[in-house]
Amino acid sequence: MVGPGSxxxxxxxxxxxxxxxxxxxxxxxxxxxxxxFKNATKGLVDDDEDEKKKEGNK
Known part of the structure; x- marks a missing residue:
């Protein structure tokens, strides 16, 4: 852990x-x-969720 002095x-x-x-x-x-970076990773997570939903509907 980084202290206040550090x-x-x-x-x-x-x-x-x-x-x-x-x-x-x-x-x-x-x-x-x-x-x-946050926006890019959020986009990746959203894409993964979309793919899971598509696979679940089959």
Whole structure:
């Protein structure tokens, strides 16, 4: 488990590496990536459910 001290250390290193101006852009990009991944996996699950329904109707 990651504790609060570890999170602060990681955040500090990120600020040192990327700089404070770049961090919001990186956060936004990460959020968009996660949202796209979530939508893509939701589509796969929906497709699997549709196939199961079709097989059940046979």
């Amino acid at each position: 999170l602060l250390l990681i955040a500090g290193v990120a600020v040192l590496i990327f700089g404070p101006k770049k961090l919001p852009e990186l956060g936004k990009a990460a959020g968009n990536t996660l949202r796209e």
